[in-house]
Amino acid sequence: MACIRIQAGDFSVDQEWSALRERLDANAGAVAAFVGLVREVHGDSRSSLELEHYPGMTERSVEAIVAEAEQRWSLAAVTVIHRVGRLRPTDQIVLVLAASAHRSAALAACEFIIDRLKTDAIFWKRETAGDDTRWVQATDQDVERAKGWAGN
């Protein structure tokens, strides 16, 4: 029931929302969504973000996260799209949609998936601003958020 894609091109929230909605029956009362957007680095509008991945293994890392969400909550449908390649400030980078009968499951699953994408999905980000380029490190906060799910 999950739609998972890793792609260089942009995605349309509208198309993904419509496609997900068509997979729902009249028992699905809630869809939670998350869209990640590229932020400027140090207020530099010409900064950029480059996302690297490991074709094959990255897809499976995302599938594993979604499978765990589907085990934890009763989900009617899930969509995860993650972009790779070079992105600019305000570009869409990631989309998560999670549908369930009730809002608590949809909201929790959406949050779980985006938290885990930060720490467990196989992507690497490099920020470039001016002459400065650096690989982004996972923040302690991200690691703590992801760990928080282990006890639930």
Next chain:
Amino acid sequence: MACIRIQAGDFSVDQEWSALRERLDANAGAVAAFVGLVREVHGDSRSSLELEHYPGMTERSVEAIVAEAEQRWSLAAVTVIHRVGRLRPTDQIVLVLAASAHRSAALAACEFIIDRLKTDAIFWKRETAGDDTRWVQATDQDVERAKGWAGN
């Protein structure tokens, strides 16, 4: 920065998403969304839901919820649309969009708003299935979820 509407007609997730995105600058990294859909009552596809409101006071009750969210979290933009009148299974009933620099604020604000809409916004739902019609009662679970925010 908030867009709040109570309306009988349907809304377009696409249009609302596009309109919200235009209000964001390159510091907004996260948008969390929630869409509520009408569920069948007792598996009856011809069941319906009727939403009553108190024009004027209902709008202000939603504005108060959004204002509280804006006090708790640093939000770049918020959209809340709630429908009234007669709805059918699978119809869209409510939309919440919350944008912030970081995902934790966007996700928490979106969840806070939908939880409070359930308990503090001035709407009444009546379900009709076959010959049976009843006013929906707030569930203990909804009240507990809303109370949970008080301690945060």
Next chain:
Amino acid sequence: MIRVLFFASLREAVGMDAWTFSPDSAGSPPRLSSLLAALKPALEPDGYAALTAENVRIAVNQEFVDGAARIDLKPGDEVAFLPPVTGG
């Protein structure tokens, strides 16, 4: 003249969505208690009981009021009886 509104299950319990309260213009400022006293004979016992149930909230001019019975009213006010809400 004070406009009184009933919503949702209360509208059905009292069998009307609005009612007009015209207090005695000679007396002291009308209160919610006098409004309820005037309303009581106009309703079936079930309707009056529904309006005065513990979980019913009262709004004056679209603001919730606590300890509502002692609130002073004035001409043009809008008083509403609201059963527990169920939005979202």
Next chain:
Amino acid sequence: MIRVLFFASLREAVGMDAWTFSPDSAGSPPRLSSLLAALKPALEPDGYAALTAENVRIAVNQEFVDGAARIDLKPGDEVAFLPPVTGG
């Protein structure tokens, strides 16, 4: 022949994205330890240190392996060195 892949900061640290390990066909089955031993002279000291840092994970055929040095390899395997991830 075993294909070795380097990602992100490790790709830059070792200055290449892929390398081919051709173990001695006469010896015992090659292990990751023998792959690393063969790789070491091909790299600057900084590059080798980066590959063997504590937070680097190793995948064989796109599955993470623990206690990686003792893993047996076979011809056609794909070995990858992955620095800490930062998606989402």
